[in-house]
Amino acid sequence: MATIYSSQPDVGAAMPDRRAARRQETIDEALDHAVAIMTEHGVGALTVSEMARRMGIRAPSLYKYFPSLRGVYDALFARGLRSQQRAVRAAIEESERGATRIRIGARAVVAWSVANPALAQLLFWRPVPGFEPSPEVFHHSVTEMVEVQAELAEAVQRGELAARAADDDAVRLYTIVLSGVISQQMANQPGATYDTGVFTRLTDDAIDMFFNHYTPAGADHADLGQ
Amino acid sequence: MATIYSSQPDVGAAMPDRRAARRQETIDEALDHAVAIMTEHGVGALTVSEMARRMGIRAPSLYKYFPSLRGVYDALFARGLRSQQRAVRAAIEESERGATRIRIGARAVVAWSVANPALAQLLFWRPVPGFEPSPEVFHHSVTEMVEVQAELAEAVQRGELAARAADDDAVRLYTIVLSGVISQQMANQPGATYDTGVFTRLTDDAIDMFFNHYTPAGADHADLGQ
């Protein structure tokens, strides 16, 4: 297998990999600029022309990397999902399972969202007329919700939450709470960080509210997984 | 004072009122088309040209009624606020005060939002690059929150909710819950009605969750204001 560490990079079988890597670098750079544009001027203000302008190339050249503007949005949606997933996984990595992990994961999602408002809007809202993520990209998004449900089931098993918390509706209520925090923060105080945002500061409060709603019978109001 | 019921409508002092009324009708018709365009193609897809096209006039003519495209958005924001307020006031009109009124108002906000998705997106999100409502329009939006806070204080007074429910943070948590329900519904199942939406169906559940979070000391988990 050819390696990108080859000492003779321009020869023979090493080429295709090098080409592919270079190509991927260009794509990544293009997406970096796309995120910057959306952050500065709004998610709906992205244009192929502006991306090309910032890269110092002509617009037609970008069509070698993306089939269309929608293709760019789709790549951005996928990148957003991956980035968010990485952030969450890094946060929960060594945490205890169950309620604790749910809380830490929730904090991570909110923190990632305010740190990446452009991508977050693309994931949580539908701000671009006519754009919907392609099925294969959207599939990852569904996968993520399955993991949340599994963790809720674990919390039930541990006696931290009532049995109802393993239902589909509980997952929905969880997403309602998180997307509420994120939406209100992005819409009403866009510049703030996780610590300074008047809505993001309520993340733990919101999670408490969610957990209390599923307090197991006989248990007291415990502040789970603090 | 001249009346629009004047039997001699084209004479003298009656004219300015008739002119003003006719002008307002044209503006309203223009905004109707604007809402239709946003509903069909997304909030960000509104153009002066398309509005004119649907009205059967030329684009320049519309500039006699609106100073710019942003002016149209501002008028739409104001219309959305008024419409939502009317819906809520009609719903709570004869209800008991306190927790009951909060619950009924919340249902009304969610129902109005899924029935008016375009205007709701304009109010709850910031989907249009560079558009922010003008200060005087936005002021009404703040007024509304003050009313929510007053009703929460009333619920505290009645012993329905704990004292903390009168804090600023409680109002924020309330808006988090509502905007969460609305955001998730609009983003993930846009076509649904209040009754068929998998998220809007959880409105009462979400309000229960909110109320339980502020259960007064000594009180049991009551389903307030059902």
Added chain:
DNA sequence: GTCTATATGTTGATAGAC
């Protein structure tokens, strides 16, 4: 208050040379 005409700018996308 409507129109035509126009200035001025933008975009997404393709064809084809190099």
Added chain:
DNA sequence: GTCTATCAACATATAGAC
């Protein structure tokens, strides 16, 4: 894989005739 050239369309907004 980059470019030039170009298409076809669309936009916001203004000037000025009627």
